[in-house]
Amino acid sequence: MTDETPAEKAETRAIRRRWISIGEAVAVVGVVIAGLTFWSGYQDRQDAAADKAATRAEQSAQRHRVPLTTASVDKRGIELRSAADCPLSSTDIRFPSALGVGQQTTVATHLIEADWLARPMLRLTDGGADRREGRVPVLITATCTTDDGDRSEIAIYDLLWKTEPGGLLGGRSFALRGLVRRQSGGDQRTIDWLWAAAAPKPAT
The missing domain is CATH 1.20.5 (Single alpha-helices involved in coiled-coils or other helix-helix interfaces)
Incomplete structure (x- = not known):
C-alpha cells in the first residue's frame, strides 16, 4: 500500500x-x-x-332553542307557536320601558294582543301621518314541553306594526303585522336601547 x-x-x-x-x-x-x-x-x-x-x-x-313563529295575524294581534319540536307552553313578553306596557304572560292562548300596545303607540304617533309603520323590539322568554321536561329560551323579536285611518270616531287604528326574530339572548336594557333607535319620531 x-x-x-x-x-x-x-x-x-x-x-x-x-x-x-x-x-x-x-x-x-x-x-x-x-x-x-x-x-x-x-x-x-x-x-x-x-x-x-x-x-x-x-x-x-x-x-x-325555542324559536317562535306566527300561527296567525289578525286585528286581535299575533298568535304565536313554537317552531321547535315541542309544543309551546308559555311565553313571558317584555316591552320597551318607554312604552309603559307591563310584562305579559301567555299560557293557554299564546296571543300578543294589539290592544296592549294600541294606546301608547297611537299616542306616540299622534299628529303625524295616519298611515305609519315600524317595529317594536320585545324580549320573549318562550317555554315548551318535551318528554324530558320543559326547556326555555330568551330571545329578542321585532313586532311589526302599522297605523291607518278608520279607528274609533274616524280616528286611527293600530294593528300588528308580524313577528321577526332578531337575536338569541338579551335583556331589558337591550330592548330599551333598540327602541330608542326605532321609536317613531314625533310629528313636527
Whole structure:
C-alpha cells in the first residue's frame, strides 16, 4: 500500500470532516422535519377537536332553542307557536320601558294582543301621518314541553306594526303585522336601547 503524503492525508481528513458535517446536517434536517410533522399533526388534532366541540356546542344550543313563529295575524294581534319540536307552553313578553306596557304572560292562548300596545303607540304617533309603520323590539322568554321536561329560551323579536285611518270616531287604528326574530339572548336594557333607535319620531 502506498504511503499517503501529508497533503493527501490532510485532504482525506477534510473529506471525512465534510461527510461527517453532511451527515450531521441531514440528521438535524430529519429531526426538524419530524418535529414539524409532529407539530402539524398535533395542530390538526387540536383543530379537529375544537371543531367537534364547537359542533357539539351548536347542536346543544339548537336543541335548547325555542324559536317562535306566527300561527296567525289578525286585528286581535299575533298568535304565536313554537317552531321547535315541542309544543309551546308559555311565553313571558317584555316591552320597551318607554312604552309603559307591563310584562305579559301567555299560557293557554299564546296571543300578543294589539290592544296592549294600541294606546301608547297611537299616542306616540299622534299628529303625524295616519298611515305609519315600524317595529317594536320585545324580549320573549318562550317555554315548551318535551318528554324530558320543559326547556326555555330568551330571545329578542321585532313586532311589526302599522297605523291607518278608520279607528274609533274616524280616528286611527293600530294593528300588528308580524313577528321577526332578531337575536338569541338579551335583556331589558337591550330592548330599551333598540327602541330608542326605532321609536317613531314625533310629528313636527
